[in-house]
Amino acid sequence: MRIPLIPRILKWLPLLATCAWLAGCATALGMSWKSGVAAEVIGVVSGSLGERLYDAKIYLQTAELLSWTVVIVALSAAFEHLVLRLLRRLLRTLEGGCRL
Secondary structure (H helix, E strand, O other): OOOOHHHHHHHHHHHHHHHHHHHHHHHHHHHHHHHHHHHHHHHOOOOOHHHHHHHHHHOOOHHHHHHHHHHHHHHHHHHHHHHHHHHHHHHHHHHHHHOO
């Protein structure tokens, strides 16, 4: 017996919503890092990653510029991985609580 299309879609809808929400969180985390570092570069906040990046750019210190870029990308990736891991754990806990 074949299941109609609408019940099949409704069966997968919570999973799709969860995946879309996690993808949105990942995108928002990446954009927040980009905008935060860009604001630090524009505002030249003393002692920040943006200031160090800006100084390396102004004084044409290519190696230092590249290394600060790698540091920023690594911190962004680590932060995103940590937050998404915590969100997935939270979602698993909530889904487990709903199956009572």
